[in-house]
Amino acid sequence: VTAVAAPLVRAARGEPVDTTPVWFMRQAGRYLPEYRAIRERLGLLEICARPEVAAEVTLQPVRRLGVDGAIIFADILLPLPPMGLDLGFAKGEGPVIANPVRTAAAVAALRDVDVESALGPTLEAIRLVRAELPPEVAVIGFAGAPFTIASYAVEGGAARHFLETKRLMYGAPDVFRALLERLAGVVAAFLAAQVRAGADVVQLFDSWVGALTPDDYARCVAPFTARVIAALAPLGVPVIHFGTGTGALLEPMAAAGGDVIGVDWRLPLDEAWRRVGSARAVQGNLDPVALFAPRGELLRRVDDVLARAGGRAGHIFNLGHGLLPATPPDMVRLVVDRVRERTR
Amino acid sequence: VTAVAAPLVRAARGEPVDTTPVWFMRQAGRYLPEYRAIRERLGLLEICARPEVAAEVTLQPVRRLGVDGAIIFADILLPLPPMGLDLGFAKGEGPVIANPVRTAAAVAALRDVDVESALGPTLEAIRLVRAELPPEVAVIGFAGAPFTIASYAVEGGAARHFLETKRLMYGAPDVFRALLERLAGVVAAFLAAQVRAGADVVQLFDSWVGALTPDDYARCVAPFTARVIAALAPLGVPVIHFGTGTGALLEPMAAAGGDVIGVDWRLPLDEAWRRVGSARAVQGNLDPVALFAPRGELLRRVDDVLARAGGRAGHIFNLGHGLLPATPPDMVRLVVDRVRERTR
Numbered sequence: 007v008t009a010v011a012a013p014l015v016r017a018a019r020g021e022p023v024d025t026t027p028v029w030f031m032r033q034a035g036r037y038l039p040e041y042r043a044i045r046e047r048l049g050l051l052e053i054c055a056r057p058e059v060a061a062e063v064t065l066q067p068v069r070r071l072g073v074d075g076a077i078i079f080a081d082i083l084l085p086l087p088p089m090g091l092d093l094g095f096a097k098g099e100g101p102v103i104a105n106p107v108r109t110a111a112a113v114a115a116l117r118d119v120d121v122e123s124a125l126g127p128t129l130e131a132i133r134l135v136r137a138e139l140p141p142e143v144a145v146i147g148f149a150g151a152p153f154t155i156a157s158y159a160v161e162g163g164a165a166r167h168f169l170e171t172k173r174l175m176y177g178a179p180d181v182f183r184a185l186l187e188r189l190a191g192v193v194a195a196f197l198a199a200q201v202r203a204g205a206d207v208v209q210l211f212d213s214w215v216g217a218l219t220p221d222d223y224a225r226c227v228a229p230f231t232a233r234v235i236a237a238l239a240p241l242g243v244p245v246i247h248f249g250t251g252t253g254a255l256l257e258p259m260a261a262a263g264g265d266v267i268g269v270d271w272r273l274p275l276d277e278a279w280r281r282v283g284s285a286r287a288v289q290g291n292l293d294p295v296a297l298f299a300p301r302g303e304l305l306r307r308v309d310d311v312l313a314r315a316g317g318r319a320g321h322i323f324n325l326g327h328g329l330l331p332a333t334p335p336d337m338v339r340l341v342v343d344r345v346r347e348r349t350r
Numbered sequence: 351v352t353a354v355a356a357p358l359v360r361a362a363r364g365e366p367v368d369t370t371p372v373w374f375m376r377q378a379g380r381y382l383p384e385y386r387a388i389r390e391r392l393g394l395l396e397i398c399a400r401p402e403v404a405a406e407v408t409l410q411p412v413r414r415l416g417v418d419g420a421i422i423f424a425d426i427l428l429p430l431p432p433m434g435l436d437l438g439f440a441k442g443e444g445p446v447i448a449n450p451v452r453t454a455a456a457v458a459a460l461r462d463v464d465v466e467s468a469l470g471p472t473l474e475a476i477r478l479v480r481a482e483l484p485p486e487v488a489v490i491g492f493a494g495a496p497f498t499i500a501s502y503a504v505e506g507g508a509a510r511h512f513l514e515t516k517r518l519m520y521g522a523p524d525v526f527r528a529l530l531e532r533l534a535g536v537v538a539a540f541l542a543a544q545v546r547a548g549a550d551v552v553q554l555f556d557s558w559v560g561a562l563t564p565d566d567y568a569r570c571v572a573p574f575t576a577r578v579i580a581a582l583a584p585l586g587v588p589v590i591h592f593g594t595g596t597g598a599l600l601e602p603m604a605a606a607g608g609d610v611i612g613v614d615w616r617l618p619l620d621e622a623w624r625r626v627g628s629a630r631a632v633q634g635n636l637d638p639v640a641l642f643a644p645r646g647e648l649l650r651r652v653d654d655v656l657a658r659a660g661g662r663a664g665h666i667f668n669l670g671h672g673l674l675p676a677t678p679p680d681m682v683r684l685v686v687d688r689v690r691e692r693t694r
Contacts, residue, residue, distance in 0.1 A: 167674060169639055176643035176651075216595070219615050219637060221654075251560070253597025254617045271563050273598045293563060295513055299520035307520075310565075330511060 014074040014144035015206050018244035018266045020287050020320035026312065026349040027074035028342050029146065031248075032328030033067040034079045038335060040066050050095050054080050057130035064135050068143060070335065071342050075144040075207070076135055078200070080128045082150030082211055083158055085192045088124035089116045091159060099163075106162035108174060110181045116188050121195045129203040136204030147205030149197050151212035151247075152189040152230040159185070168217045175226055186230040194237035201241045209246040209268070210234060213327075215259070216251020223255050228262040235263030246289055250327050256281045271326035276314035287320035294325045297337040304337060308344045317349065358418040358488035359550050362588035362610045364631050364664035370656065370693035371418035372686050373490065375592075376672030377411040378423045382679055384410050394439050398424050401474035408479050412487060414679065415686050419488040419551070420479055422544070424472045426494030426555055427502055429536045432468035433460045435503060443507075450506035452518060454525045460532050465539045472540075473547040480548030491549030493541050495556035495591075496533040496574040503529070512561045519570055530574040538581035545585045553590040553612070554578060557671075559603070560595020567599050572606040579607030590633055594671050600625045615670035620658035631664035638669045641681040648681060652688045661693065 011019075014027040035041055041063055044053065053059050063079040083101055087093050092104040107113055122129065136145045149155075158164065160171045175182045197208045212231060215223055235245050247264025249255065253273055260267050260282040267286050269278040271293035279288045296307045308323075315321035323345045329338065355363075358371040379385055385407055388397065397403050407423040427445055431437050436448040451457055466473065480489050493499075502508065504515040519526045541552045556575060559567055579589050591608025593599065597617055604611055604626040611630050613622040615637035623632045640651045652667075659665035667689045673682065 167639060169642060169674065169676070172637070172639040173642045176640065176647050216616065220618060251595055251597075251616070253595075254621075272560065272595070274564060277598075293516070295511060295516040296520065298513060298517045303520050330513065332513070 010141070012074065012142050012144040012206055014146075014322060015244060017320060017322050018207050018246065018287050020265070020285070022319040024350065025346050026315070026321055026323050027144075028323040028345045029073040029075035029077065030067070030071075030325055030329050030338060031077070033071065033073060033077060033338070034063050035329065036331035037329050037333040037338070038066055038070065040070075050081060051093070054084060055127050057127045057134055060127065060131035061134035061138065064131065065138060068139065071339050073342060074142075075146045076139060077146040077148060077209070078128060078132050078135060078205070080131075080148070082148070082155060084125060084128060085119060085121075085149070085155065085189070085196055086159060088119045089188070089192065101158055101163050103159060103162045106170070107159045107185060108170060110178070110184070113181055113184045113188065116185075119192045119195070121192065121199045125196055125199065129199050132200055132203040132205055144206040145204055147197060147200030147203075147208040149193045149200075149208070149210060149234075151210045151215075152186040152193060152234065153218075153227040154212050154214045155189050155193070156182075156185050157214050159189075165214075168214070172217075175222065179226065182226060183230075186227070190230040190233045194234045197234065197238055198241060201238070201243050205243065207244045207246065208238065209248055210264070212247070212249040212259070215249045215255055216253075218255070220254050220258060224258045228258050232262040244287075246322075248289065260286060266320075266322060268324065269326065274314055275311055275321075276316065279315075279318075284318075287322065288315075289322040289324045291324070291326040292341070294327055294330050294333070297329070297333045297341070301337075301340065304340065305344055308341055309348060312345065312348050354485070356418065356486050356488040356550055358490075358666060359588060361664060361666050362551050362590065362631050364609070364629070366663040368694065369690050370659070370665055370667050371488075372667040372689045373417040373419035373421065374411070374415075374669055374673050374682060375421070377415065377417060377421065377682070378407050379673065380675040381673050381677040381682070382410055382414065384414075394425060395437070398428060399471050401471045401478055404471065404475035405478035405482065408475065409482060412483065415683050417686060418486075419490045420483060421490040421492060421553070422472060422476050422479060422549070424475075424492070426492070426499060428469060428472065429463060429465075429493070429499065429533070429540055430503060432463045433532070433536065445502055445507050447503060447506045450514070451503045451529060452514060454522070454528070457525055457528045457532065460529075463536045463539070465536065465543045469540055469543065473543050476544055476547040476549055488550040489548055491541060491544030491547075491552040493537045493544075493552070493554060493578075495554045495559075496530040496537060496578065497562075497571040498556050498558045499533050499537070500526075500529050501558050503533075509558075512558070516561075519566065523570065526570060527574075530571070534574040534577045538578045541578065541582055542585060545582070545587050549587065551588045551590065552582065553592055554608070556591070556593040556603070559593045559599055560597075562599070564598050564602060568602045572602050575603075576606040588631075590666075592633065604630060610664075610666060612668065613670065618658055619655055619665075620660065623659075623662075628662075631666065632659075633666040633668045635668070635670040636685070638671055638674050638677070641673070641677045641685070645681075645684065648684065649688055652685055653692060656689065656692050
């Protein structure tokens with residue numbers, strides 16, 4: 007616990023800060039040569055299982071970029087193996103779950119998770135990172151939101167049309183809800199444990215809710231997201247609630263909770279902020295592909311996001327989604343410098 | 351030319367009709383066993399190259415489903431080979447373009463297209479279909495909008511992040527605009543030829559505009575879409591302007607033109623209609639995955655779309671995107687029957 011909260015935490019609470027805090031989704035990852043060097047000898051899940059390696063990977067972008075937050079290196083699907091799902095990462099293929107959950111029996115067979123032991127390596131990595139960093143750099147914990155984790159658990163991996171997930175939601179809503187309820191319990195416990203381990207702020211990734219109709223989202227998904235966020239309230243750390251393709255979902259997402267609403271680049275930040283209301287902070291929302299543009303064009307786009315934020319308290323600069331693997335690291339640093347320079 | 355326009359055409363003009371017209375994007379395609387039987391011996395491009403086969407495939411869903419429109423069997427990328435691009439369809443992999451367009455020289459090297467000869471088989475298929483069908487069934491011509499075709503031409507195939515397309519748009523806007531200008535010319539000529547061949551209505555598919563910021567769409571894309579639509583105005587057939595993920599783009603899409611705005615399921619139809627304005631017709635917007643739900647749930651969702659349309663003149667029932675290959679054909683027929691029964 008720090009005497010004065012880090013700027014990222016203060017911004018998440020809507021409090022004024024000296025310069026707009028900035029971090030990047032997937033800032034620890036494949037675009038960094040120092041990360042790729044570690045990945046040459048260790049797989050993704052192996053890194054997550056070794057706290058000192060996960061901590062090192064978490065710290066790499068903080069050293070290189072000087073960002074305001076260190077998001078712990080982990081994967082949103084880490085809670086699934088202790089629940090009994092057989093998760094693997096096929097070479098360059100993304101996650102594969104050999105025993106997807108599509109029936110009431112499969113949901114009933116999910117195991118309870120003691121997060122302190124089952125997800126201990128991530129918690130230990132948070133402790134290591136928190137001990138290593140100065141108080142002005144926030145440690146960001148995270149988890150997938152129940153729907154987004156469920157989509158992988160039901161599909162057996164990444165999905166394009168969410169056919170099996172929606173088929174379950176539409177055809178067996180009780181089973182779908184039971185699955186989200188189980189996931190909400192594990193996610194809430196995991197995030198609470200991350201806070202106890204030292205996370206100063208947590209982000210809930212509901213990356214794929216944009217595939218849903220607003221009505222389905224509000225009826226079948228939002229209640230479980232709300233349950234996770236409500237469970238965290240007594241801990242006093244801000245929650246960032248993030249999704250993509252949420253042009254029609256911002257209001258029900260905001261209603262589900264979150265001190266900060268994370269928005270992608272498909273909505274202008276000023277419009278998004280107006281819609282979620284000035285009582286919330288917002289995070290975003292540069293197009294990740296802007297980092298492949300020439301410097302002048304990239305800076306113009308950074309400035310546009312800052313102009314739409316209008317210097318109001320409660321803006322955390324970030325991308326609209328994660329850094330792409332081919333992103334030039336120097337361009338990421340350029341964004342950090344520009345945000346600092348323009349908002350000082 | 352028919353004495354009284356088909357219901358689909360009348361609805362597209364915002365005129366009252368006896369029952370809400372209904373058709374489905376990708377209604378001619380892989381979910382139909384009679385289509386798969388033809389695909390066992392002919393590739394996609396081979397079907398497109400044989401007018402009598404393309405006409406037969408176009409008519410299959412009209413016979414089976416009794417829909418109000420017959421969309422000609424073709425592919426949005428058909429204009430690319432005559433422009434000099436090497437298009438193929440890898441087995442189960444989607445389109446592949448061996449020589450993608452990413453430079454000013456590549457744009458300059460694109461060939462002019464005489465649509466009457468280069469795309470003659472599609473035009474002949476339209477003539478055959480028009481001659482075969484009664485006047486109350488509309489023949490629907492279509493083309494990809496300049497941006498969506500360009501995304502394939504630049505990426506060399508389907509894209510997830512539109513990295514190369516946006517890199518061109520952000521980094522070499524003059525080259526990007528030159529490419530869209532060339533495509534706009536070919537698309538406008540192709541659609542005009544389709545109308546002369548007998549198409550009663552045309553749909554412009556800008557399926558992937560939802561990947562753009564509203565500002566980029568309005569500045570770099572909409573002017574070329576608008577040019578295509580404006581070129582068709584003298585022909586007097588209605589234009590359906592369709593995109594997905596357009597929650598933040600509906601207003602600029604409507605401003606670019608179209609008698610009908612096609613919307614996906616991510617926005618409630620009533621809200622979408624309010625935003626595009628009551629002077630436009632709207633098309634949509636059932637989630638394609640709803641056809642995998644139990645009958646009762648599917649019918650509830652069909653009824654919900656109809657309720658949001660509110661019986662107002664100017665609604666064309668459709669999905670929010672194309673039929674998925676695994677869709678049960680009987681469920682598609684169920685939707686047609688329900689729309690007829692509920693709106694008679």
